[in-house]
Amino acid sequence: MNNVKAKILIVDDSELNRALLSDMLAADFDILEAENGVEAMDILHEHELEISLMLLDIVMPVMDGFEVLSVMNQKEWIKSIPVIMISAETGGAYIDRAYDLGAIDYISRPFDERTVKHRVMSNFMLTIKQKEMSELLSSQIYEKEKDNSLMIEILSHIVEFRNGESGLHVLHVHAITQMLLERLVKKTNKYELSTKDIRLISNASALHDIGKISIPSEILNKPGRFTPDEYEIMKKHTVEGAKMLSDIPFRKNESLIRVGYQICRWHHERYDGKGYPDGLKGDDIPIAAQVVAMADVYDALTSERVYKPPYTPDVAIKMILNGECGAFSPLLLECLTDIAESLKTELNVMSFGHATDNVIHDTVKQMLKSDGADASNRSIQLLERERTKYQYLLDISREIVFEYNSVPEFIKLSELGAESLGIPMKIIEPANNKVWTRMFAKEDFEHFVAKIKETTPENPVLSEEYLLTINRDKKWCKVIAKAIWGDGELPEFEGAVGKIVDINEEFAAMQSLEQKADCDSRTGLFNHNAAKRRISAILSENKGKNKRYALTMFDLDNFKEANDVYGHIFGDEVLEELARRIKASTRSTDIAARMGGDEFILFMEYKDTVEPQIKRIFKNLTEPFKDFDVGVSMGVACVENYDGDYDTLFTMADAAMYTVKRDNKNSYRFYDDTMKSLLRSDE
């Protein structure tokens, strides 16, 4: 052991008990203290990898010792952190329950210094030994797996180099096979594939073309089309490869050989039964061969060959889905579509050494996981370093950065974030915490949590906008977060990281821009488009309801004269005056717009009759302005229980206005059926 003392976490609600234990152990260990379960969870969350042992009381407020053990089981911390229970409770049931939940030892009160020291030390040493053993084991497995993969790769590359290919094909097929299988087991358990099976099939995929070694190289590397005879010879690589494997003496029962045989022989079969060499159909073709066949086709399409350029991933997938290259089970086609995006990035970053190494690391990781051993020291150090970096970036970041943890539920804010929100850095059970819900309304926060849980490991990012109350001000904020999913076969939601961005100014600017875009700059009334949008919305919302509307359209009879005689500035003044009169004689629920030039429209809902209103408006509008006599031609279309659209209503008002203009001007008229012949449509 080096100079740095190992850390021990003491969880007890009595300060005196913690002090007593700490006093006994401080000479040999670094002590962290927590006074209840939730605090302990928080410390574990942050220092999980540094804590060598935990002393845990049972009876505590907020979250008791048994609950702590349950969560540690859920998070699998119990596998790496030995827990010794401490309590005055000596009842057998208590002890049994603690042991069942994974506690490794039990110290009862009153504490005896020798007992405490001895128990802690021996359990600590035991764990250290166990860790050393598992590291030893993991490096041995690593070496063995490395040799294995290396042998398979050398073998497969010999085939590829002879084939004039880069050798990346084997790696690609390996990766695609693995991704397809991982997707497949999420969709169905029909094939009963374990993690071990997936690894085996992915490894064996490298052997799919070994039979090509027996094909003459003139045929193998022929740039043009094969003659029928040549094609027959080429097809033999399936049977030849399988034979090479089955001829290996004494090894027929090795699972690698068995799966390799299936892949070699049947990776050119088709789901519809029209493949070779045996014409197997549907799920008579072993799943290993089906998957490798698909991986082989996808990589062949997306790679350059002597006889063809590379297709883009999207085109390749389309071709496969259309059945242009082979025939596959519908389920596998779904899997391929699902992983299409990740395939692009995954295959792009692939190069030789790195890919192999990744594969081996994954393998070792998986093996260790299934054997229940711990992560190696090396990865712990890496994690530590990453966390230090993360913490530093968080400290200097001006943004409100948060971490959401699902079980136990809490929110952790960056220091500056907490400061600018005016709330503490740690919020336990945020949905029920008043400090938090005052800032982030409970239903909004629950909406956010529901949304983030709906994300998937493939697509974990969420961006939502909420009206938050920050230091008593209501502000629109964008909450951007990435969900954290576990990396098991069925990933579980663990929490999220994200940031809160104040978009209030942005939002206000957008609103004012929207308003500007909707308004006519001369008069401040709506422009025609904006009015049409609003009126159409009202019409379609109230379809079938017994409502009455009037659409009024009018223009100035002598606007040209105003411009010609008094000048354009006066003309503008007339328009502005008219807008003022319109605003003064309508209600806020009415919609008034300038369509352009001297044409205006007015839309209103009315109860019994609209004529008095129209009369009053007409009178207001036609008051003289300065020396100018204002004359207006006005057409009104009234509808009741209307189920037509805006444009129809518009042409009716237009026809009524046209009638006024044709007859005597400076008057108003309501649309009636006699004007039907005047209806003109814009088209």
Add this chain to the structure above:
Amino acid sequence: MTVKECYALIGADYDNVLSRLRTDERITKFLLKVADDKSFELLCESLKTKNMPEAFRAAHTIKGVCMNLSLTKLYASAERLTEALRGREEFGDDIPPLFEQLKADYESTVNGIRMLQ
């Protein structure tokens, strides 16, 4: 006054505590902490407001502390109250006498400890 004399005065088991905690110095350090511990106040408060789970935890804590320091007499009354409160939801007539006993023992114990200062 020596620690041993103090233990005799407050009805506690000096030999036992010494065998476990090893030195007078350490025993004194933690005895003084007992005098400052807030669990007793918490117990009084919880019983007043009839917060039974909280009262149980406070009594339980006092019991644990006494056990660690071999404060035999106070331990006995703390244990009786703790057991009476275990799993209880309602306040009852059996509790006040047990509490009074604990209170008397607690006060004499703390007074004894204060004489060490």
